Amino acid sequence: MSRIVFIARHAEPERKGGTKMGLSQAGLLQAEALALLLQKNMSSMTSVDILCSPLERCVETAVAIAQQLAVSHKTAPLRFLGAEKLTISDVQSKYTTYMRNYRRLGIESPDEYARRFAQLVQDEPADAVIAVGNEVTMRVLLQILGGNTYNTRIRHAQCYKLTYSKELRDATIERVQ
Numbered sequence: 001m002s003r004i005v006f007i008a009r010h011a012e013p014e015r016k017g018g019t020k021m022g023l024s025q026a027g028l029l030q031a032e033a034l035a036l037l038l039q040k041n042m043s044s045m046t047s048v049d050i051l052c053s054p055l056e057r058c059v060e061t062a063v064a065i066a067q068q069l070a071v072s073h074k075t076a077p078l079r080f081l082g083a084e085k086l087t088i089s090d091v092q093s094k095y096t097t098y099m100r101n102y103r104r105l106g107i108e109s110p111d112e113y114a115r116r117f118a119q120l121v122q123d124e125p126a127d128a129v130i131a132v133g134n135e136v137t138m139r140v141l142l143q144i145l146g147g148n149t150y151n152t153r154i155r156h157a158q159c160y161k162l163t164y165s166k167e168l169r170d171a172t173i174e175r176v177q
Contacts, residue, residue, distance in 0.1 A: 002163050002164060002165045003121075003127075003128075003129075003163070003164055003165070004045065004127065004128040004129075004161060004162070004163050005121050005128070005129045005130075005131065005161075005162040005164075005168070005171070006038060006041075006128065006129070006130045006131070006159055006160070006161050006162075006176065007130075007131045007133070007138050007141055007142070007159065007160050007162065008034060008038075008061070008065075008130065008131070008132050008133075008138070008157065008158065008159040008160075009132075009133065009134065009135050009138050009154045009155065009156055009157065009158050009159075010023075010027075010031075010053075010055070010057040010058045010060075010061040010132055010133070010134060010156065010157070011023050011026075011027035011028070011030035011031040011034065011057070011060070011061045011064075011156050011157040012024050012026050012027035012030055012156040012157070013027060013057040013156075014027075021056060021057055022056045022057060022060050023057055023060045023061065027057070027060075027061075027156065027157075028060070028064070030156055030157035031060065031061045031063075031064035031065070031157060032064050032068070033157065034061065034064070034065065034157040034159060035064050035065040035067070035068030035069065036068060037159065037176055037177075038065055038068075038069070038130060038159065038176070039068055039069055041161065041176055042069070042128060045126075045127040045128045046127055047125070047126040047127050047128070048069060048071055048126050048127065048128045048129070048130060049071075049074075049124040049125070049126040049128075049129050049130070050062050050065055050066050050069075050071060050072070050073035050074070050129075050130045050131075050132070051073070051074060051075075051076040051078060051120065051121075051124070051129060051130070051131045051132070052073055052074075052075055052076065052078065052131070052132040052133070053075070053076070053078040053079050053132065053133045053134060053137070054075045054079070055079070055134060058078070058132045058133060058134065059073075059075065061132050061157070062130075062132045065130060065132070073132075076120055076131075077116075077120070078117070078120075078131060078132075078133040078137060079133070079134070079137065080102070080107045080108050080113055080136075080137065081107065081108040081112075081113075081116075099140070110140045110143070110144055111144065113137065113140060113141075114140070114141060114144040114145065114168075114169070117131070117141060117168075118167075118168040118169070121168060122168075135153070135154050138154050138160075139152075139153075139154055142154075142160060142173065144169075145162065145168060145169055145171055145173060146171075146173045158175070159175070159176040160173055160174065160175055160176060161173070161174050161175075161176050
């Protein structure tokens, strides 16, 4: 039996930078469109769990998806452990800084994050899991799980489907469109 995980970046926030911002008006529309896209791609699944980062923009995106699918969502530690210590300049330099300097920044490694994410997903009882997070965490997952072929930016409300049978690291990855 195969397992499916959708990983999605939150929709467009009100502004760039910072952790306490919700979605813009365009972001609310993106979140609704993402919810419809996910619903279309989940027609054969009987149950779904939605996990989201506690960042407000992730929660608001997850709420739109949950409402469309008529399920609940819950926050989960989808941010890097230690990320709360980062300064605004650290956060703004994002992915490259993280991949090169996670130890210096006091954040868990990409492999540690991927293992922790895999455990979070495994602990969910549903047929499918939707994880809504920020760009850096989603890029790290795609790069570790899919190799360097996924070392590209992820746009707001963009989503990938991971299908696997035993280990998340063995997943096939496809962009949801």
